[in-house]
Amino acid sequence: MSSSAEVAKGVTNSIQEYLQSLPRQTFDQLYAQPATCLATLRLLPPIAKQVVMRLLYTQKPVAKADVEVWCFPDHRGDLQDSLSKLSRLHICTDYEEHLQMNRIFQENFHNALVGGGDHVSFGQPMNDNKGEVDIALLDRHAAESWETVLHQLVGTPGDRRPKAVTKLLLASGLQEFPDDGGYSETNEHQKMNITSKGFQFLLLDVNVQVWSLLLQYLGLAERQLNMDIVQVLNFLFQIGSLELGQAYSVEPLTDTQRRVMEDLKYFGIFYQRTKKSRKFYPTRMATSLTSGSMVSSRKPEDSQGYIIVETNFRMYAYTDSPLQIAILSLFVSLQARFQNMVTGLITRDAIREALTKGITSDQIITYLTAHAHPELKKQSPILPQTVIDQIRLWEMERNRLRLSGAWLYSDFTDLNEFTQIVNYAEPLGAVLWKNEKRRTLAVTEEGHENVKSFRKRAAAARAGGAGR
Amino acid sequence: MVKARKGTLLECDPAVKQIVQDLDNKKSEAGEKRFILEDLDETHLFIDPCEVEWLQKRLDEILEENTYRFDDVA
Numbered sequence: 001m002s003s004s005a006e007v008a009k010g011v012t013n014s015i016q017e018y019l020q021s022l023p024r025q026t027f028d029q030l031y032a033q034p035a036t037c038l039a040t041l042r043l044l045p046p047i048a049k050q051v052v053m054r055l056l057y058t059q060k061p062v063a064k065a066d067v068e069v070w071c072f073p074d075h076r077g078d079l080q081d082s083l084s085k086l087s088r089l090h091i092c093t094d095y096e097e098h099l100q101m102n103r104i105f106q107e108n109f110h111n112a113l114v115g116g117g118d119h120v121s122f123g124q125p126m127n128d129n130k131g132e133v134d135i136a137l138l139d140r141h142a143a144e145s146w147e148t149v150l151h152q153l154v155g156t157p158g159d160r161r162p163k164a165v166t167k168l169l170l171a172s173g174l175q176e177f178p179d180d181g182g183y184s185e186t187n188e189h190q191k192m193n194i195t196s197k198g199f200q201f202l203l204l205d206v207n208v209q210v211w212s213l214l215l216q217y218l219g220l221a222e223r224q225l226n227m228d229i230v231q232v233l234n235f236l237f238q239i240g241s242l243e244l245g246q247a248y249s250v251e252p253l254t255d256t257q258r259r260v261m262e263d264l265k266y267f268g269i270f271y272q273r274t275k276k277s278r279k280f281y282p283t284r285m286a287t288s289l290t291s292g293s294m295v296s297s298r299k300p301e302d303s304q305g306y307i308i309v310e311t312n313f314r315m316y317a318y319t320d321s322p323l324q325i326a327i328l329s330l331f332v333s334l335q336a337r338f339q340n341m342v343t344g345l346i347t348r349d350a351i352r353e354a355l356t357k358g359i360t361s362d363q364i365i366t367y368l369t370a371h372a373h374p375e376l377k378k379q380s381p382i383l384p385q386t387v388i389d390q391i392r393l394w395e396m397e398r399n400r401l402r403l404s405g406a407w408l409y410s411d412f413t414d415l416n417e418f419t420q421i422v423n424y425a426e427p428l429g430a431v432l433w434k435n436e437k438r439r440t441l442a443v444t445e446e447g448h449e450n451v452k453s454f455r456k457r458a459a460a461a462r463a464g465g466a467g468r
Numbered sequence: 469m470v471k472a473r474k475g476t477l478l479e480c481d482p483a484v485k486q487i488v489q490d491l492d493n494k495k496s497e498a499g500e501k502r503f504i505l506e507d508l509d510e511t512h513l514f515i516d517p518c519e520v521e522w523l524q525k526r527l528d529e530i531l532e533e534n535t536y537r538f539d540d541v542a
Binding site: 348397400401402403404405406407408409410411412413417432433435440442445448452455 | 471472474477478479481484505509512520523524527535
């Protein structure tokens with residue numbers, strides 16, 4: 001579906017953006033792990049992948065002109081994008097019109113593909129599985145843990161509120177303390193409030209949610225926990241290439257990585273039978289991290305759509321999950337709840353309330369579309385057009401005023417001076433409004449300083465000219 | 469002499485502008501300070517930044533009063 005593909009693009013972009021913000025030295029350390037090389041490759045667009053595969057076994061730099069003929073002329077632009085991405089991720093460097101692959105990346109990516117080298121970058125599988133842990137259990141564990149996190153976010157009363165989760169939700173700005181409520185041990189749980197960012201978060205796909213929390217975790221690990229970011233990233237990329245349902249040994253992990261595992265286990269990314277266990281199992285959430293596909297953490301039969309929207313703005317949701325009902329109640333006025341479904345009405349008030357919380361109409365529409373009932377999905381467009389339009393209109397009617405801080409210049413005695421200032425400020429993008437007849441001009445607050453100094457210079461020039 | 473004043477530029481449709489002007493007149497009748505500093509054209513006003521928040525709230529209320537609802541009907 002196109003909407004989830006767009007969202008998927010958003011995620012890979014954001015992890016890529018994060019990677020691009022790192023210094024070069026970090027990359028050299030990162031690429032020392034074959035699993036990281038493979039995961040990075042998976043984040044690349046198809047053309048970039050193609051370029052990497054072709055360059056992998058060339059030792060000498062390749063002329064850029066040669067690379068260009070690999071591609072149809074109409075797609076030169078895509079190729080350029082891919083090449084610049086490769087250089088920003090320090091996979092290829094280009095100098096004097098030649099492309100040269102990063103040696104460290106080249107060697108370790110080769111190892112990743114052929115399984116060479118002496119490393120445990122892809123985890124150390126363990127075989128003493130007594131058959132107690134199967135994929136169904138892992139899926140259940142992942143779904144339960146993640147729902148617990150989301151429940152904590154929406155503020156459902158519960159007893160499982162691990163500190164690591166609280167801290168991360170707080171740091172990512174998804175939850176906050178109401179105004180002056182400081183952090184104290186006694187009331188830390190009750191006083192958390194969900195923010196508008198948190199509401200938006202709820203409407204995202206699970207994979208997107210996981211990644212955005214992991215990115216927050218990376219930031220937190222670097223700033224507050226003094227962790228080695230390379231080890232954390234290596235670990236995240238490593239678990240992305242593990243096999244679902246397979247047990248892995250904790251032994252090869254570094255201390256930092258064990259801490260990461262400790263922190264992240266509440267999110268349902270791993271399963272450990274007991275806390276002291278020497279084994280861990282990655283869940284579907286972990287193994288789909290770098291695959292780019294939207295594998296939901298829920299079991300396939302559960303992840304089917306459940307929402308029906310009719311042209312008369314009625315909504316029926318076939319669900320008994322309190323979480324999904326809580327999310328729906330953000331923008332639907334719910335009317336009745338039955339054993340396996342809820343009914344509601346999409347009303348102006350409900351939508352407006354959601355809008356004031358910072359949720360956009362696009363998010364609502366995307367959510368409804370993504371979770372539409374299979375019956376509804378047979379139609380095109382999936383949601384009734386009237387409902388989509390009306391939700392957009394409700395959003396637009398909230399923004400009938402456009403306000404901008406400004407400085408108003410008026411009472412010009414000289415038309416010349418007026419046009420001079422307009423000619424100066426217009427290319428800067430500083431003019432908000434002007435009227436030549438009235439010789440009045442509104443400039444932006446940022447532009448005001450520029451215009452002020454411009455007028456001073458002009459006045460000085462005039463005075464100088466008159467003095468001579 | 470050129471005059472430069474700090475304020476807020478308000479862009480809106482003509483209907484909303486009428487409501488804003490009406491609010492301004494009512495304020496003046498009540499003996500309070502006007503908040504419209506300059507009437508620029510059909511869709512632009514230059515207003516006092518201190519009153520922006522109040523204005524937004526008030527406008528929201530007025531537009532709300534003039535909205536047809538169908539919740540109860542359904």
